[in-house]
Every structure is written in structure tokens, then in C-alpha cells.
Amino acid sequence: MGHRSIDNMAILIASPIKLTDEQLEEEMAMRRxxxxxxxxxxxxxxxxxxxxxxxxxxxxxxxQLDDEAQGRAGQN
Incomplete structure (x- = not known):
């Protein structure tokens, strides 16, 4: 199996989580x-x-993108 198929499998199986920048930096330090x-x-x-x-x-x-889109929608 190549990297592409493994990447696709991981995307389909793994549950996403949301981290702040600080949480991500802490996780990277722990992993290192x-x-x-x-x-x-x-x-x-x-x-x-x-x-x-x-x-x-x-x-x-x-x-930011959502805020900008809503701002443009209100201009019409």
C-alpha cells in the first residue's frame, strides 16, 4: 500500500479533534x-x-471566512 491509500484510510477512520494553538504546541512537545x-x-x-x-x-x-461571507451577504 502506498502513502496515498494510507492517508485516505486515516482520513476516513480518524475522528478529527479541535485544538487551540497552545494545545497543539503542547502536544507536539509531548510527542517529541x-x-x-x-x-x-x-x-x-x-x-x-x-x-x-x-x-x-x-x-x-x-x-474569519464565515464572518466575511456574512458581511458580503448583508450588502446585497
């Missing part, structure tokens, strides 16, 4: 410690484990 990863080292299933500090997301959040 548990997996005994060196700084900058990532592992399969945890691509963000290689970051000491998470990269900043430049895309707007879903809430």
Missing part, C-alpha cells in the same frame, strides 16, 4: 519527548514534530 526526537527531526505521522516553534499560518481562519 515521547519519540525522543532530536531538534529539527520529524517522523511519519508527525510532520510538525520537527519544528521547535510552529510556523505561522497566513491563511484566514474558518471563522
Amino acid at each position: 519527548e515521547r519519540l525522543e526526537l532530536a531538534p529539527g527531526q520529524a517522523t511519519l505521522g508527525c510532520p510538525l514534530c520537527g519544528y521547535e516553534e510552529l510556523p505561522q499560518i497566513t491563511n484566514p481562519s474558518w471563522e
Whole structure:
């Protein structure tokens, strides 16, 4: 099986969870410690484990997109 089929299987089976930025950073730190990863080292299933500090997301959040869509809907 290739990565694509495994990715698709994980998407269909895994239940999503919602984390704040702080919760995500804490989880990444715990994973790095548990997996005994060196700084900058990532592992399969945890691509963000290689970051000491998470990269900043430049895309707007879903809430911002929803707010903008509602604002445009009110203009019509």
C-alpha cells in the first residue's frame, strides 16, 4: 500500500479533534519527548514534530471566512 491509500484510510477512520494553538504546541512537545526526537527531526505521522516553534499560518481562519461571507451577504 502506498502513502496515498494510507492517508485516505486515516482520513476516513480518524475522528478529527479541535485544538487551540497552545494545545497543539503542547502536544507536539509531548510527542517529541515521547519519540525522543532530536531538534529539527520529524517522523511519519508527525510532520510538525520537527519544528521547535510552529510556523505561522497566513491563511484566514474558518471563522474569519464565515464572518466575511456574512458581511458580503448583508450588502446585497
